[in-house]
Amino acid sequence: xxxxxxxxxxxxxxxxxxxxxxxxxxxxxxxxxxxxxxxxxxxxxxxxxxxxxxxxxxxxxxxxxxxxxxxxxxxxxxxxxxxxxxxxxxxxxxxxxxxxxxxxxxxxxxxxxxxxxxxxxxxxxxxxxxxxxxxxxxxxxxxxxxxxxxxxxxxxxxxxxxxxxxxxxxxxxxxxxxxxxxxxxxxxxxxxxxxxxxxxxxxxxxxxxxxxxxxxxxxxxxxxxxxxxxxxxxxxxxxxxxxxxxxxxxxxxxxxxxxxxxxxxxxxxxxxxxxxxxxxxxxxxxxxxxxxxxxxxxxxxxxxxxxxxxxxxxxxxxxxxxxxxxxxxxxxxxxxxxxxxxxxxxxxxxxxxxxxxxxxxxxxxxxx
Amino acid sequence: xxxxxxxxxxxxxxxxxxxxxxxxxxxxxxxxxxxxxxxxxxxxxxxxxxxxxxxxxxxxxxxxxxxxxxxxxxxxxxxxxxxxxxxxxxxxxxxxxxxxxxxxxxxxxxxxxxxxxxxxxxxxxxxxxxxxxxxxxxx
Ligand code: SF4
Ligand code: SF4
Ligand code: SF4
Ligand code: FES
Numbered sequence: 001x002x003x004x005x006x007x008x009x010x011x012x013x014x015x016x017x018x019x020x021x022x023x024x025x026x027x028x029x030x031x032x033x034x035x036x037x038x039x040x041x042x043x044x045x046x047x048x049x050x051x052x053x054x055x056x057x058x059x060x061x062x063x064x065x066x067x068x069x070x071x072x073x074x075x076x077x078x079x080x081x082x083x084x085x086x087x088x089x090x091x092x093x094x095x096x097x098x099x100x101x102x103x104x105x106x107x108x109x110x111x112x113x114x115x116x117x118x119x120x121x122x123x124x125x126x127x128x129x130x131x132x133x134x135x136x137x138x139x140x141x142x143x144x145x146x147x148x149x150x151x152x153x154x155x156x157x158x159x160x161x162x163x164x165x166x167x168x169x170x171x172x173x174x175x176x177x178x179x180x181x182x183x184x185x186x187x188x189x190x191x192x193x194x195x196x197x198x199x200x201x202x203x204x205x206x207x208x209x210x211x212x213x214x215x216x217x218x219x220x221x222x223x224x225x226x227x228x229x230x231x232x233x234x235x236x237x238x239x240x241x242x243x244x245x246x247x248x249x250x251x252x253x254x255x256x257x258x259x260x261x262x263x264x265x266x267x268x269x270x271x272x273x274x275x276x277x278x279x280x281x282x283x284x285x286x287x288x289x290x291x292x293x294x295x296x297x298x299x300x301x302x303x304x305x306x307x308x309x310x311x312x313x314x315x316x317x318x319x320x321x322x323x324x325x326x327x328x329x330x331x332x333x334x335x336x337x338x339x340x341x342x343x344x345x346x347x348x349x350x351x352x353x354x355x356x357x358x359x360x361x362x363x364x365x366x367x368x
Numbered sequence: 369x370x371x372x373x374x375x376x377x378x379x380x381x382x383x384x385x386x387x388x389x390x391x392x393x394x395x396x397x398x399x400x401x402x403x404x405x406x407x408x409x410x411x412x413x414x415x416x417x418x419x420x421x422x423x424x425x426x427x428x429x430x431x432x433x434x435x436x437x438x439x440x441x442x443x444x445x446x447x448x449x450x451x452x453x454x455x456x457x458x459x460x461x462x463x464x465x466x467x468x469x470x471x472x473x474x475x476x477x478x479x480x481x482x483x484x485x486x487x488x489x490x491x492x493x494x495x496x497x498x499x500x501x502x503x504x505x506x507x
Pocket of ligand 4: 381382383384409410411412433434435439440441442443444445446
């Protein structure tokens with residue numbers, strides 16, 4: 001690992017990173033950069049793929065995640081991996097989701113240079129677009145009071161806001177942002193990119209490490225609290241209550257970086273029956289709610305994605321019925337991942353639990 | 369609850385457990401008549417959604433049975449199903465449904481007695497658990 005300092009000038013931290021990315025493009029070391037950029041009217045921000053250094057206008061610290069960059073990279077590389085180096089700037093939940101997509105063969109790692117950024121959390125889409133114009137939203141996300149009010153529930157309980165599997169990590173926690181940002185090359189590819197950029201070496205006084213562990217501890221505490229507060233959403237009746245107002249739009253599935261099926265079973269005609277079957281089902285049950293497959297959709301979705309769920313909360317953010325999905329997803333994901341001793345997104349070498357088996361576990365699944 | 373008769377759906381592998389069930393029948397072994405058998409070409413064909421749908425529809429218990437380790441005609445269908453059923457059990461726990469409503473076992477074509485024993489035991493467990501709480505729910 002090599003650690004450098006990226007000097008911060010008039011453009012602030014975001015400007016410094018933008019200049020850094022511009023430099024990467026101009027040097028020809030990468031052909032394109034995928035980075036968050038504010039939309040022309042400032043109402044949102046999306047990952048933009050830039051190849052002309054003069055068009056590099058990234059705002060990587062914008063506290064908004066309308067889509068997962070992992071989903072975008074899957075679309076870009078799935079048909080065929082990249083022939084030219086592409087640098088992608090990502091938050092840790094996006095990096096972790098991408099690792100899962102690599103394992104699921106839904107994205108190709110060839111020639112991707114992953115640059116992780118420390119993530120203080122993101123705001124909900126509507127919070128962002130309605131944010132008062134006189135306030136700076138990138139500083140608001142660092143302000144304890146604003147965080148308390150606006151941070152997405154997933155970010156409050158973030159599994160890990162510090163980039164793990166990345167070639168380069170851009171570190172802000174524990175750094176004096178008026179002066180410099182930490183840039184560390186974690187892999188050979190990352191180090192090669194940083195070489196010759198004329199960056200000073202980072203002098204470690206321990207404050208970075210201290211800040212990182214504080215951030216992690218705070219997230220862990222808030223996670224435990226979250227789980228304790230929502231331990232009552234149990235019982236099959238309560239599950240039905242929980243999804244009572246679901247309009248069965250499947251937005252949660254579409255926003256999820258892990259749900260990758262081209263055609264979801266629940267978007268197909270599998271569950272359509274002839275009219276007389278509906279009538280006879282109503283007859284045998286007395287009555288039943290329509291659409292008929294809402295609860296089954298959710299339970300099956302859990303079954304498909306829960307072991308790879310990176311708890312990014314994009315499902316909750318996409319829900320038009322304001323169902324607090326993370327109240328149920330955080331505990332279910334935590335329990336399932338613990339039982340299968342699997343941490344999604346940690347390492348490409350960790351095998352997906354459902355495609356692999358160990359010889360010693362062949363006892364029957366019966367009473368226990 | 370003594371007169372409660374649980375409804376069990378059993379997904380049985382064509383190459384082993386289905387024949388095992390057949391043998392139990394032709395050998396006139398005694399086992400409870402609560403089982404509705406569905407023949408599948410391998411226990412690996414049992415998509416978790418079959419199990420979840422059955423439970424959601426109010427079926428009291430789902431039995432999945434396949435070939436013994438090493439005997440699956442498609443190499444690893446039974447191993448993978450073993451894991452899939454464990455995941456379903458984990459989910460059921462979180463949805464506060466008793467995980468014992470789902471059972472996976474290895475039953476070969478010659479194990480008529482084992483089939484009868486597994487069914488007897490399973491029906492007994494389900495009687496203790498009582499009816500599926502989702503029965504009659506309008507979902
Ligand atoms: S879940 Fe974590 S990494 Fe993802 S946006 Fe929220 S704080 Fe950042
Ligand atoms: S289920 Fe929700 S929290 Fe989990 S990975 Fe998908 S979108 Fe993110
Ligand atoms: S996004 Fe919300 S309303 Fe739509 S299917 Fe998912 S939970 Fe239901
Ligand atoms: S063939 Fe019997 S379990 Fe696969």
